[in-house]
Amino acid sequence: MPTPLREILVRIITGTTDATPGTRSEHAHGLSFIPTKEYVSITPYSLADDDTDDAAVVSLVTVDATNITVKSTVASIPFSCRIYANQDGGVSMRNDS
Numbered sequence: 001m002p003t004p005l006r007e008i009l010v011r012i013i014t015g016t017t018d019a020t021p022g023t024r025s026e027h028a029h030g031l032s033f034i035p036t037k038e039y040v041s042i043t044p045y046s047l048a049d050d051d052t053d054d055a056a057v058v059s060l061v062t063v064d065a066t067n068i069t070v071k072s073t074v075a076s077i078p079f080s081c082r083i084y085a086n087q088d089g090g091v092s093m094r095n096d097s
Contacts, residue, residue: 007039007084014080017058017072026067029083035063039084042070044077 015027029035037060044056056074060081063069068081 009082010085011083012080013068013083014078015070017070017075017077017079019076021073021075022071024061024069024071026069027081028066029063029068029081031083034065035068035083037063040068041082041084042079043081044072044074044079 011029011031013027013029015025017023018025040060040063042058042060044058056072056077058070058072058077058079061069061071068083070079070081072079
């Protein structure tokens with residue numbers, strides 16, 4: 001029976017999306033490898049003190065050798081991103097939101 005893969009947290013990035021909803025913004029990940037999209041988790045922070053705003057969706061668009069690129073349904077929303085690797089050295093991104 002194969003051993004199940006365990007994920008290891010390798011980096012946490014915090015940032016703010018672009019001031020225009022739907023516009024992409026790049027954020028440096030600072031890793032020496034290109035993360036795989038399936039192992040990256042993006043979580044938007046709480047939007048407002050009242051109940052009038054819709055929930056923000058922060059989406060991962062791309063990953064390259066230096067950056068993750070995200071976009072949001074809401075202007076200037078703070079988010080956190082967690083990048084994981086598995087025990088075989090593969091890296092992935094996933095969405096926890």
